[in-house]
Amino acid sequence: MPLFRKTAIRVRKALLPDAAAIDGLLFEYSRHGMLLARSLPELYENIRDFTVAEDGQGILGCGALHFYGRHLAEVRSIAVWPRLRGRGIGAMIVDALLAEADQHRIACVCLFTRIPRFFAGLGFKKVERERLPDKIYKDCLQCKRRDDCDEVAMFRGRLPGFARQEPRPTRRATRRPSRT
Numbered sequence: 001m002p003l004f005r006k007t008a009i010r011v012r013k014a015l016l017p018d019a020a021a022i023d024g025l026l027f028e029y030s031r032h033g034m035l036l037a038r039s040l041p042e043l044y045e046n047i048r049d050f051t052v053a054e055d056g057q058g059i060l061g062c063g064a065l066h067f068y069g070r071h072l073a074e075v076r077s078i079a080v081w082p083r084l085r086g087r088g089i090g091a092m093i094v095d096a097l098l099a100e101a102d103q104h105r106i107a108c109v110c111l112f113t114r115i116p117r118f119f120a121g122l123g124f125k126k127v128e129r130e131r132l133p134d135k136i137y138k139d140c141l142q143c144k145r146r147d148d149c150d151e152v153a154m155f156r157g158r159l160p161g162f163a164r165q166e167p168r169p170t171r172r173a174t175r176r177p178s179r180t
């Protein structure tokens with residue numbers, strides 16, 4: 001990565017050809033245990049979760065929004081190349097993910113992090129992890145560090161309550177042709 005880039009930064013949804021670059025960027029941090037490792041097949045499978053920042057020369061940063069349902073989504077895999085940190089790119093990516101959650105009318109966005117100060121600056125508040133059971137059942141119970149976790153749970157929006165099954169929309173009644 002060059003030290004300084006002059007061209008404008010664009011934030012957009014990731015496409016399949018971005019998977020290899022995202023893989024390289026996430027590996028930069030997962031090899032030091034700073035981010036959860038994600039395999040390339042897993043990235044291909046979940047590429048539609050990802051948003052990237054680019055400048056015409058390559059990917060500068062990435063982040064993902066994972067849907068649990070209309071009640072909750074999770075921001076994950078936020079990363080910016082080390083030499084490009086501190087220029088607002090991480091904040092731009094998180095803002096884009098929050099806008100995406102709004103478009104989908106998702107009530108709450110959560111995340112687990114070791115750098116709560118970064119996310120507090122973007123409007124997230126700390127919460128007890130037990131308030132986010134979707135995440136606990138999906139990841140935490142399987143995690144090697146489940147009894148030794150140093151991540152802080154955070155959220156923005158309306159915390160999920162108890163699970164409530166929404167009624168299925170009924171099929172629209174078809175009108176009988178009138179008899180003449």
Ligand SMILES: CC(C)(COP(=O)(O)OP(=O)(O)OC[C@H]1O[C@@H](n2cnc3c(N)ncnc32)[C@H](O)[C@@H]1OP(=O)(O)O)[C@@H](O)C(=O)NCCC(=O)NCCS
Nearest residue numbers: 029078079080085086087088089090091112113115117118
């Ligand atoms: C976290 C990360 C994505 C931030 O990206 P960035 O482009 O450097 O951040 P920005 O320049 O947009 O910073 C936005 C604000 O957050 C602050 N900030 C950035 N990194 C921070 C950190 N690690 N801790 C606390 N605050 C931080 C900045 O000072 C800035 O504050 P300001 O608006 O008052 O000036 C980047 O440092 C990174 O890739 N880290 C390694 C991977 C990682 O830990 N990801 C998060 C996993 S949950």
